[in-house]
Each structure stands twice: as C-alpha cells, then as structure tokens.
Amino acid sequence: MQNFSRVMMAVxxxxxxxxxxxxxxxxxxxxxxEAFRADKNDLKLNLGVGAYRTEELQPYVLNVVKKAExxxxxxxxxxxxxxxxxxxxxxxxxxxxxxxxxxxxxKQGRVATLxxxxxxxxxxxxxxFIQRYFPxxxxxxxxxxxxxHKNIFNDAxxxxxxxxxxxxxxxxxxxEGMIADIQAAPDGSFVLLHGCAHNPTGIDPTPExxxxxxxxxxxxxxxxxxxxxxxxxxxxxxxEDASSVRLFVERGLExxxxxxxxxxxxxxxxxxxxxxxxxxxxxxxxxxKSQLKRLARPMYSNxxxxxxxxxxxxxxxPVMFGEWKQEMEEMxxxxxxxxxxxxxxxxxxxxxxxDWSFILRQIGMFxxxxxxxxxxxxxxxxWHIYMTKDGRISLAGLSLAKCEYLADAIIDSFHNIS
Ligand code: KET
Numbered sequence: 482m483q484n485f486s487r488v489m490m491a492v493x494x495x496x497x498x499x500x501x502x503x504x505x506x507x508x509x510x511x512x513x514x515e516a517f518r519a520d521k522n523d524l525k526l527n528l529g530v531g532a533y534r535t536e537e538l539q540p541y542v543l544n545v546v547k548k549a550e551x552x553x554x555x556x557x558x559x560x561x562x563x564x565x566x567x568x569x570x571x572x573x574x575x576x577x578x579x580x581x582x583x584x585x586x587x588k589q590g591r592v593a594t595l596x597x598x599x600x601x602x603x604x605x606x607x608x609x610f611i612q613r614y615f616p617x618x619x620x621x622x623x624x625x626x627x628x629x630h631k632n633i634f635n636d637a638x639x640x641x642x643x644x645x646x647x648x649x650x651x652x653x654x655x656x657e658g659m660i661a662d663i664q665a666a667p668d669g670s671f672v673l674l675h676g677c678a679h680n681p682t683g684i685d686p687t688p689e690x691x692x693x694x695x696x697x698x699x700x701x702x703x704x705x706x707x708x709x710x711x712x713x714x715x716x717x718x719x720x721e722d723a724s725s726v727r728l729f730v731e732r733g734l735e736x737x738x739x740x741x742x743x744x745x746x747x748x749x750x751x752x753x754x755x756x757x758x759x760x761x762x763x764x765x766x767x768x769x770k771s772q773l774k775r776l777a778r779p780m781y782s783n784x785x786x787x788x789x790x791x792x793x794x795x796x797x798x799p800v801m802f803g804e805w806k807q808e809m810e811e812m813x814x815x816x817x818x819x820x821x822x823x824x825x826x827x828x829x830x831x832x833x834x835x836d837w838s839f840i841l842r843q844i845g846m847f848x849x850x851x852x853x854x855x856x857x858x859x860x861x862x863x864w865h866i867y868m869t870k871d872g873r874i875s876l877a878g879l880s881l882a883k884c885e886y887l888a889d890a891i892i893d894s895f896h897n898i899s
Contacts, residue, residue: 509628510869517867525865526883528874531680531846532749533812536880541812543747545804549794558790563783565774567596567755571789574796575740575755579709579723586730590763593770595756595777596784600710600741601629603756607706607737608637609776610769611671620671620706621663623647625871627680627708630673642666647682652839652851654684660697668702676709676738677722678845681873685715685844691725695732705729706737713745715845717813719806730759742792744846745809753788812877816846819879823848826888833896846877856894864890 507515513529526538535541566572572594576587586592597603611618620639622630623646634641644666645658663672674694679685686694698705707726713719729736741754756773760766777783795801820840827837840848852860852872860866866887868874879887 509871513867513869516861520865520867522865524886526867526878526887528866528868528876528878528887531744531875531877533744533747533816533846533877534880536815536882538878538880538883541747543805543808545795545801545808546746546748546791548801548804549791552794553787553790560786563596563786563789565778565783566594566770567784568786568789568793570793570797571596571753572755574793576757578719578796579712579738579740579757580727580730580759581720581723584727584730586759591760591766593758593760593766593773595770595773596789597754597756597777598781598784599743599752599754600708600739601633601754602752602781602784603739603741603754604630604633604708605637606773606776606780607739607756607758608633608639609780610773612637612639613776614772615669615671615704618669618671618704619667620673621666621703622673623659623675623679625681626673626675627710628869628871630708644672646679647684647849649851652849653842654686654690656686656690656693660693663694663697663703664701666701666703669704670701671704671706671737672698673706673708674725676707676712676725678711678715678847680710680845681847681869681871682849683843683845683847684849686725688724688728691728695729695734698729699732699734704737705734706739708739710739710741711744711845712740713806713809714813714816717810719745719809733761735759735761742788746792746795746805748788748791751788751791752785753792816876819876819881819884820848822881822884823876823879823887826884827891830885830888831892831896835895846875848874848876850874850891852891852894856898859894859898860890863893866890 510530514527517525517527533541576592576594580587597606620634620641621644622641624643625647644662645655648655677685709726712722715722726738736759738757743749758769760769795805824837824840843849850872854870857868857870857872860868
C-alpha cells in the first residue's frame with residue numbers, strides 16, 4: 482500500500498491533476514474587451530461591452546456618485562457585514578424606484594427584495610430559487626437574448642427554451658411568433674422579459690403589445706420574470722422605463738424582477754442590484770425572502786456595501802436624485818445623438834439604396850446591425866472595430882467623431898463580405 486501511494490505521488494508531480502481541464506472559450510461579450518486591450522492600432526474602437534463612455538471615449542463616473550462617495554467618506558462609515566438581505570435603505574429605495582413609492586405592493590409589504598450582486602447575481606439567485614422550488618418549470622427566453630441568460634440558467638440547472646422575438650425580415654419584433662410561443666409553452670412556465678431596451682436588439686414591445694403579452698401570461702398561469710438592466714437609460718425617464726413591470730404588477734400578478742445599477746448609475750464594478758419578488762400577500766413575501774436568503778448565504782454570504790450606500794444616498798436625497806436624473810438624461814441623450822449621426826452617415830455614404838432607418842427605431846445602448854459573424858469578423862480584423870459576433874454594437878462606446886469611420890466599416894462589411 483505504501484509503495485503504491487509513493488508511485489501515485491511521483492505521477493502527481495510529473496503530470497498535472499488538471500490534465501482533464503480543457504481551456505474555456507473566451508466570453509462572447511467580456512472576451513471582446515480583452516481582445517480590444519491587446520490591439521495596438523490607433524483606430525481601434527470598442528463597441529463590444531455595454532458600458533457608457535464620454536464623447537472622448539473615456540469611462541464616466543457620474544458626478545452624483547462622486548458626491549455620494551464624498552458624503553460617505555465624511556461620515557466615516559464602518560465596514561461591518563451587511564445582513565444577508567443587504568442594506569435596508571438600499572432595498573427600500575430600489576423597490577420604490579422600480580414599482581413607484583405609492584404602489585400598493587410596496588405599501589402592503591408584498592415585495593421580497595434582496596440586494597444581490599448586480600443584475601447577473603440577482604438573476605442567478607432567482608434561477609437557484611426556481612430550480613429549488615419549481616423543479617418542473619422551464620424558463621422561456623427571447624431569441625435572441627443577452628448571451629449570459631443561457632449560462633445563468635444552465636449553471637443553475639434550470640431548463641429553458643426560446644420564444645420568437647426578432648424578425649430579420651422587418652428588423653422588428655416578431656410579435657405574433659412571440660405570443661404563439663408563449664401560448665404554446667406548458668402552463669406555469671417562467672417567461673423572461675427585458676423590462677426595457679431589449680438586449681441585443683434594441684426593440685421593445687409597444688404599450689399595447691405589452692398588454693397582450695400580459696394577457697397570455699395571465700391566461701397560461703405563467704410567471705413573468707423581468708430583467709431590468711437599463712431603467713432610465715432607454716427613454717431617459719425612470720418611470721417610463723419601468724412601465725412594463727408596473728403593468729404586470731397592476732394586474733395583481735406575482736412577478737420576479739432582477740435589477741441592475743451597472744448602467745444607469747455607472748456602478749459596473751460595484752456589483753449592485755437586487756432581486757424583487759412581488760407576492761400575493763406579505764406573509765408569502767416573508768417566506769420567499771427567507772428562502773432567497775438561505776440560497777445567498779452559502780453562495781456569497783452577504784452582498785458588498787459600497788454600491789448599496791451610493792444608491793441609497795442618491796435615491797434617498799431629493800437634490801442628488803434630481804441630479805442623477807439629469808445626468809442619466811444626458812447619457813441617454815448622447816447615445817441618441819450618436820445613433821442619429823450613425824444613421825445620417827450610413828444614409829449619406831451608402832449608395833445602394835439600403836434603408837438604415839431601423840437604427841433609429843432601436844432604443845437603449847445598442848444597435849443590432851444585422852451584420853453576420855463573418856461580417857462582424859471583418860469589422861474587427863480589417864477595421865479594428867470590436868463588437869459581439871451577433872452583429873450588436875454598443876452605441877454607448879461610440880463618439881460623434883467616430884461615426885463616419887464606423888459607417889465606412891459597416892458599409893464595407895455589409896456589401897463586400899457575405
Ligand atoms: N441583463 C442584461 C439584459 C444585460 O445586458 C446585462 C449586462 C445584465 C443583465 C447584467 O449586468 P450586471 O453588470 O451584472 O448588472 N450586459 C452587458 C455587460 C455584460 O455582458 O455583462 C452587455 O451586454 O454588454
């Protein structure tokens with residue numbers, strides 16, 4: 482026996498125990514930023530990740546965030562652990578921002594809110610909850626959707642399938658396909674919806690279409706599950722961008738909502754967001770919250786405090802709240818300006834007669850260009866423009882000065898590469 486273990490040890494020194502671990506592929510979105518950093522060409526442009534940049538293409542820390550941080554520093558706050566559910570002032574502020582402070586579900590204490598690790602962590606926590614308490618249920622996700630949705634449900638071992646969403650023919654919403662697929666799913670499925678500024682297409686249902694979507698979900702006893710990563714960023718108005726969620730809540734439905742402050746407060750690396758579960762009664766919300774805490778504790782114990790304090794300070798102070806809304810409007814406005822300029826440049830330069838107006842109809846941070854993988858590769862290999870391979874470009878990473886160059890690259894890739 483002793484000899485045998487000596488041999489095993491010798492083998493272990495020569496050959497790694499990790500021989501069976503293959504190299505993972507780069508992430509389709511965050512991997513683009515890695516490739517961008519490695520490119521030494523001066524013309525390079527990163528339109529991959531959805532992160533806001535200034536007209537000078539620099540990262541932007543909101544003034545109101547700096548103000549809140551200074552205030553926090555002056556107060557000399559401590560670094561004790563937060564409770565598992567997060568900072569109470571944050572949880573109150575975030576639910577009120579989402580549903581509206583006067584919403585009966587808030588007044589009646591029917592929302593289970595847990596601060597979690599931004600949008601992704603909140604979605605992941607909800608996925609773990611679904612896996613544990615609805616093991617038979619599947620999640621319906623839009624085709625296409627944000628790339629990480631599939632990873633999240635795969636890792637949580639929650640089965641999913643897709644519903645039709647994007648129609649390449651009209652470069653718009655395949656509303657009939659969407660309704661038919663939601664209708665055809667087994668009763669009690671979870672339907673993942675983008676609250677506003679659908680990623681990657683930038684195409685949202687109209688208010689009338691939202692009503693019809695809610696009709697089918699209600700009829701089929703499905704569970705609506707919103708991913709709200711861009712509140713305030715689509716229209717510039719926090720309330721308008723929450724109207725889809727509020728419509729479902731007004732109908733008395735139970736609803737899941739994951740929230741993120743990465744984009745609208747520019748708190749990407751602070752990992753601040755929340756999972757909210759609207760329940761039929763306060764007592765139900767208490768039970769749901771207790772189980773979400775039970776899931777969070779062994780995963781990451783409790784959430785980080787810095788971003789939570791920033792959000793609580795900004796939302797809780799009328800002056801700072803007003804300043805935030807102004808800065809958000811400015812960010813949303815800059816994106817709208819480059820969207821217009823890109824459309825103008827494409828229309829002026831492209832002599833083929835192609836209609837580029839779909840770019841103006843899309844909203845939020847992104848434009849879904851319709852470029853295929855080979856064409857997207859050409860954008861990067863020839864033009865040093867970094868973007869995801871599904872043809873999505875982040876307009877938040879584009880400046881007015883770069884619109885003409887981008888238009889040249891798109892026209893070349895679209896017409897000369899098949
Ligand atoms: N939902 C959607 C729809 C989304 O686009 C993102 C981020 C998130 C959730 C999560 O963000 P978080 O920072 O965890 O709160 N999207 C951008 C970044 C990424 O892929 O992580 C993106 O699509 O570029």
